[in-house]
Amino acid sequence: xxxxxxxxxxxxxxxxxxxxxxxxxxxxxxxxxxxxxxxxxxxxxxxxxxxxxxxxxxxxxxxxxxxxxxxxxxxxxxxxxxxxxxxxxxxxxxxxxxxxxxxxxxxxxxxxxxxxxxxxxxxxxxxxxxxxxxxxxxxxxxxxxxxxxxxxxxxxxxxxxxxxxxxxxxxxxxxxxxxxxxxxxxxxxxxxxxxxxxxxxxxxxxxxxxxxxxxxxxxxxxxxxxxxxxxxxxxxxxxxxxxxxxxxxxxxxxxxxxxxxxxxxxxxxxxxxxxxxxxxxxxxxxxxxxxxxxxxxxxxxxxxxxxxxxx
Ligand code: RIB
Numbered sequence: 001x002x003x004x005x006x007x008x009x010x011x012x013x014x015x016x017x018x019x020x021x022x023x024x025x026x027x028x029x030x031x032x033x034x035x036x037x038x039x040x041x042x043x044x045x046x047x048x049x050x051x052x053x054x055x056x057x058x059x060x061x062x063x064x065x066x067x068x069x070x071x072x073x074x075x076x077x078x079x080x081x082x083x084x085x086x087x088x089x090x091x092x093x094x095x096x097x098x099x100x101x102x103x104x105x106x107x108x109x110x111x112x113x114x115x116x117x118x119x120x121x122x123x124x125x126x127x128x129x130x131x132x133x134x135x136x137x138x139x140x141x142x143x144x145x146x147x148x149x150x151x152x153x154x155x156x157x158x159x160x161x162x163x164x165x166x167x168x169x170x171x172x173x174x175x176x177x178x179x180x181x182x183x184x185x186x187x188x189x190x191x192x193x194x195x196x197x198x199x200x201x202x203x204x205x206x207x208x209x210x211x212x213x214x215x216x217x218x219x220x221x222x223x224x225x226x227x228x229x230x231x232x233x234x235x236x237x238x239x240x241x242x243x244x245x246x247x248x249x250x251x252x253x254x255x256x257x258x259x260x261x262x263x264x265x266x267x268x269x270x271x272x273x274x275x276x277x278x279x280x281x282x283x284x285x286x287x288x289x290x291x292x293x294x295x296x297x298x299x300x301x302x303x304x305x306x307x308x309x310x311x
Pocket of ligand 1: 107250
């Protein structure tokens with residue numbers, strides 16, 4: 001079983017020719033409301049990839065909260081541990097997606113910020129059943145820490161996707177089995193430059209010394225780098241035409257968790273996650289873009305077709 005501790009947001013998405021600069025107004029095109037939030041996206045992706053998945057998080061007592069819970073439930077996620085908080089609205093994310101597929105996201109966390117370590121205390125039974133826990137940084141850091149401690153106590157493999165980037169203390173690093181930053185997150189966490197593969201490797205090794213067991217650094221269209229003590233491997237990305245990169249990192253992390261929970265070796269898990277991430281960027285929205293296991297099993301045929309269409 002995969003357990004996800006994290007955020008649920010309603011994404012308010014506008015498509016625009018480009019992301020505005022500070023002070024600039026850009027005329028966009030269509031507007032959509034799509035279920036999102038890094039935690040919820042990861043839970044939804046894991047469930048669509050066939051893993052028994054439980055989500056632990058918080059929404060407000062409002063219609064957006066109900067919609068987010070329903071969206072996860074429909075895709076098979078166990079939402080019994082998604083709490084409804086009084087006096088706080090459900091989290092929302094304002095997202096601009098430009099024609100290149102890149103996005104800019106601002107999150108108003110609302111109820112996500114009220115998920116406390118105490119909320120986890122009654123939930124140890126679920127951790128006892130889990131193989132892998134996924135957690136990100138859109139909920140309070142004390143809650144992230146409490147979840148990592150509880151996972152470690154129950155021999156659950158921990159994956160921390162350190163997004164959005166924030167500085168972390170050494171106790172957190174020591175509780176993480178697999179850290180999955182992108183280059184900018186790695187730069188902030190290590191305090192080192194990450195503008196070349198050599199520098200990324202050095203920054204990654206610096207975090208290994210702080211107690212993280214393994215790092216998988218995601219590099220977007222460049223692929224990812226897997227770093228362990230005395231081991232570095234670059235995994236190239238599949239070349240696809242991105243229409244929206246929202247949730248690509250989330251689906252990558254979820255796929256990694258699903259594969260590792262099945263007992264697959266890390267190399268296979270990264271290959272699987274790379275395929276899932278590639279499929280995600282070819283569709284619009286967060287949870288609306290996450291592939292089903294059946295679709296990923298047909299990846300090779302899908303990829304050939306994509307290449308032909310691009311020619
Ligand atoms: O990772 C993508 C997610 O980040 C979006 O769905 C948005 O809600 C923000 O949390």
